Every structure is written in structure tokens, then in C-alpha cells.
Amino acid sequence: MKFDVKNIREDFPILKKQINGKQLIYFDNAATSQTPTCVINSISDYYNNYNSNIHRGVHSLSEEATEAYEKARGKIQIHFNAKHKEEIIFTSGTTHSINIVSNGFLNLIGEGDEIIVSGLEHHSNIVPWQMMCKKTNSKLKVIPLDKNGELDLKEFKNLVSKKTKLVFLNHVSNALGIINPIEEIIQISHSYNALVLIDGAQSAAHFKIDLQKLNVDFFTASAHKLCGPTGVGFLYGKKELLEKIEPFMGGGEMISDVTFEKTTYAEIPHKFEAGTPNISGVIAFGVALDYMNSLGFENIRQYEDKLLKYATEKLKEIDGLIIYGDVKNKTSVISFNISGTHSYDIGSILDKYGVAVRTGQHCAQPIMDHFDIPGTVRVSLSFINTFEEIDILQEAIIKAKSMLS
Numbered sequence: 091m092k093f094d095v096k097n098i099r100e101d102f103p104i105l106k107k108q109i110n111g112k113q114l115i116y117f118d119n120a121a122t123s124q125t126p127t128c129v130i131n132s133i134s135d136y137y138n139n140y141n142s143n144i145h146r147g148v149h150s151l152s153e154e155a156t157e158a159y160e161k162a163r164g165k166i167q168i169h170f171n172a173k174h175k176e177e178i179i180f181t182s183g184t185t186h187s188i189n190i191v192s193n194g195f196l197n198l199i200g201e202g203d204e205i206i207v208s209g210l211e212h213h214s215n216i217v218p219w220q221m222m223c224k225k226t227n228s229k230l231k232v233i234p235l236d237k238n239g240e241l242d243l244k245e246f247k248n249l250v251s252k253k254t255k256l257v258f259l260n261h262v263s264n265a266l267g268i269i270n271p272i273e274e275i276i277q278i279s280h281s282y283n284a285l286v287l288i289d290g291a292q293s294a295a296h297f298k299i300d301l302q303k304l305n306v307d308f309f310t311a312s313a314h315k316l317c318g319p320t321g322v323g324f325l326y327g328k329k330e331l332l333e334k335i336e337p338f339m340g341g342g343e344m345i346s347d348v349t350f351e352k353t354t355y356a357e358i359p360h361k362f363e364a365g366t367p368n369i370s371g372v373i374a375f376g377v378a379l380d381y382m383n384s385l386g387f388e389n390i391r392q393y394e395d396k397l398l399k400y401a402t403e404k405l406k407e408i409d410g411l412i413i414y415g416d417v418k419n420k421t422s423v424i425s426f427n428i429s430g431t432h433s434y435d436i437g438s439i440l441d442k443y444g445v446a447v448r449t450g451q452h453c454a455q456p457i458m459d460h461f462d463i464p465g466t467v468r469v470s471l472s473f474i475n476t477f478e479e480i481d482i483l484q485e486a487i488i489k490a491k492s493m494l495s
């Protein structure tokens with residue numbers, strides 16, 4: 091299929107929306123991606139035609155819903171190349187997935203153990219580990235950043251040791267767009283028998299990920315950053331690890347046998363899927379992945395790389411504009427400030443021109459502290475954006491700057 095952005099944009103009804111009398115220009119794709127009609131239709135199709143609880147009923151509707159839900163699990167397995175279907179656990183998103191792992195290790199980590207987190211993380215990949223360290227008396231160590239915002243690999247090699255049990259980092263930073271050298275970090279961590287969790291919330295939408303090739307122990311992503319609905323995502327874990335860790339949520343669906351004396355858990359993946367899940371959301375997640383695959387991840391990547399290059403050049407033309415994390419190995423995000431202005435003020439003025447960007451800390455306060463700034467303006471690109479939109483962005487920033495100075 092030809093990668094034609096004009097046609098692709100027709101799949102996204104929201105792009106016709108006017109904001110403050112101007113055509114919407116959506117540059118907040120890293121916070122949540124927009125939703126194509128096929129995904130929206132799949133949700134209404136579920137409620138119109140086969141809304142029913144799964145895994146429980148013998149009636150036809152329940153069987154139809156269960157089949158569609160499990161089919162979506164198979165789609166995720168195939169897309170991310172997991173070895174076993176049951177290694178895919180449906181969750182409410184990346185945050186939920188990370189909390190499953192951090193709680194799952196409570197009984198397996200103790201005093202004297204160390205865990206390592208990167209300095210480039212979203213709060214979702216910091217706070218659960220701090221909570222875990224507090225409960226287990228284990229120690230949290232942080233991979234520092236260099237002056238450009240990249241992870242200091244030399245320092246990582248100094249930090250990792252036989253005491254290291256777990257290593258956590260994102261594949262791509264949501265605040266800066268930097269791509270982390272996860273292959274190398276996984277390999278080094280494994281040489282010390284440490285397990286690795288990769289937060290793929292920002293990478294899964296931009297390139298195809300092969301979990302078996304990466305040989306990562308845990309991986310997670312959220313559907314709403316991949317053209318899917320909010321409130322759904324998945325946790326991947328190697329089968330033997332998922333079998334080993336305890337679930338932290340108890341309830342229906344996750345049990346095998348319950349008496350008042352004792353409960354035995356269901357097999358994976360159900361052990362981690364307590365309660366009624368987001369059934370329509372899971373099914374729509376599968377449809378979203380089908381949609382993105384029909385465009386082709388390689389096409390998406392190539393197009394987005396061109397957009398990023400163009401946008402970076404255009405923004406650098408603006409006097410006083412400072413880009414953070416302006417490194418070679420990055421994707422789809424430009425985080426910047428304009429000297430003498432506050433990111434919030436720039437973002438508010440851009441909104442008057444119909445341009446949606448994110449401002450502030452981006453749930454990554456330690457990164458802002460590293461650069462000694464309160465926040466940035468973040469432009470996050472996707473394949474639905476055009477070069478013309480970037481021209482309008484540049485003009486709008488120049489106008490905002492002159493209004494504020």
C-alpha cells in the first residue's frame with residue numbers, strides 16, 4: 091500500500107475539528123495518539139452486536155466476545171513476536187503493567203539487593219520501584235544522564251553488579267524522544283543475571299519491536315499511544331517469570347479454586363487479569379495494530395524521521411529557541427524552551443492558533459531537574475502530521491515569542 095498521508099488523514103475524523111476557529115494541528119501524539127475510524131467502529135460494533143462478559147458464559151454472545159478478546163491477544167503476540175500467547179497480559183496500560191512487576195517481586199527481593207532505573211524515566215517507571223524498595227529494603231540506583239540528556243553507559247557499567255536484581259528503563263524517552271541503547275543494556279544486565287523491564291510506551295508506535303530478538307524479560311506498552319483506545323495496554327513477561335511472580339490484584343477470573351481457607355491462582359495470563367477487563371478496548375487494540383501494520387511500520391518510521399528532521403531545522407531557525415535532548419538517536423519528539431518565556435505561556439498561545447502541544451514536566455521531573463528548568467514545550471510528531479503543519483507551527487511560535495517579549 092502506498093504511504094499517502096493525505097489519504098491516511100481521512101481515516102482520522104478528529105483532524106477535521108476546528109480549535110479557536112483554526113484547523114486543529116495535533117502535536118501531542120506522545121501523550122495520546124489519535125484514533126482512526128476502524129478503531130472507533132470496532133468499539134461501537136462490540137456494544138451494538140456482541141457486548142457480553144468473557145470467559146464466563148456458555149451463551150453465544152459471551153463466546154463471541156471471548157473469541158474476539160483472545161484473538162486480540164494473538165495479534166499482540168504475533169506483532170511483538172512473543173514466543174507464547176499466554177505471555178501477553180492485558181492491563182489498563184503501561185502504569186498498571188509496571189505495578190504488576192514491581193509488586194510481583196516483593197517476595198523475591200530483599201535487603202542487600204539493588205535495582206537500577208535510568209535517569210530518563212517517566213514517573214510511572216520511577217514511583218513503583220521506589221515503593222518496592224521501601225517495602226523490601228532494597229536499594230534504588232540511577233543511571234545518570236550526560237549533558238545532552240543521553241544515558242551515561244560508562245556509569246551504568248559501574249553501577250551494575252552481582253547485587254543488581256532488576257533493571258528498568260524506557261525504550262524511548264517521552265520527554266526528549268531519545269532512543270536508549272536497550273540492546274546493550276539488556277545484554278550487560280543479563281551478564282550479571284539481572285532481569286530487565288523495558289517501558290515501550292513511547293517506542294511501540296514508532297517502530298516494530300521483536301521481543302524474542304531483544305531477549306527482554308518484561309516489556310509493556312499502552313494502546314492509546316498506538317491509535318488504540320485509552321485504558322488498555324499489555325504486559326509481556328517471559329513465561330517462567332510470569333509463572334514465578336505473585337499477582338497483586340485478587341478477584342474473579344484470576345483464580346483456579348477458592349475456599350475461605352485458601353485460593354489457588356489460574357494459569358497465566360488469567361492470573362494477572364482479575365475482574366472484568368476492558369473487553370471492547372482490548373479488541374479495538376487489536377484493530378489498531380492491524381491498522382498500523384496496514385500502513386507499515388517501516389513506512390511510518392521513514393516518514394516520521396523526515397518530519398522530525400524538518401521540524402528540528404525549522405525550530406532551530408527561531409532565535410533564542412533551545413532544544414533539549416538534541417541528539418542523533420531520537421524519534422518524533424522536540425522538547426524546547428524560548429529564552430525569557432515560560433513553556434506554559436507558549437503552549438497557551440499556540441492553542442489560540444489551533445496547535446496542540448504539551449507543556450511542563452511531562453511526568454519526568456528528574457529530567458527537568460537535570461537541565462535545571464521547570465519544564466519544556468513538547469512537540470510530538472506522528473505519521474498523521476504534515477510538513478505544512480510544521481510551517482504553521484514555526485509561524486505560531488514566532489508570533490507567540492513576539493507577543494511574550
Ligand code: PMP
Nearest residue numbers: 183184185212214260264291312
Ligand atoms: N512511560 C512512558 C515513557 C510514557 O510516555 C507514559 C505515558 N505518558 C507512561 C509510561 C504511562 O503510560 P499510561 O499512562 O498509558 O499508563
